[in-house]
Amino acid sequence: MSISPWDDKAELKSPDGKFTVCIPDAFEIAMGAPTSGQLRISNGITRDDCNPSMIWSADSEYLAVPQWTKDRNQRLLVISVTRKKSWYAPGKYQVLQLESFIDGVIKGIDSPMHMPRQIAVDVSNIDMRDTSTKAAKADKS
Secondary structure, eight states: OOOOTTOSOEEEEOTTSSOEEEEOOOEESSTTOOEEEEEEETTSOEEEEEOSOOEEOTTSSEEEEEEEOTTSOEEEEEEETTTTEEEEOSSOBSSEEEEEEETTEEEEEESTTSSOEEEEEEGGGSOOSOOOHHHHHHHHO
């Protein structure tokens, strides 16, 4: 079952039960709009400006989560929980509702309330070479 981009909190255990991720307090980015909050993973990883519609990979290695940009679009952030590194998938989105993460493919809906569009992001298309904090911050804008 997917988590709504409008939820004001979310908690999700990894499929293997080793990790828990939560966004305890998410707030609307505008009146009636989807929400944003701080993502917290039980291994100490935190990320700001995340939307609760997150999903674990079937093998519990990766977490996919929409993260808001300064211009109120979203990037798809993929986090390796064991390596404690993260990367952005190519492209920007309006509002992501993530539904599955199986065999390296993240599936969901972009803009589920207005002109919905199915998405499928193959993580093998993500450049995982540059994992520096500076690159991630620059790419977020």
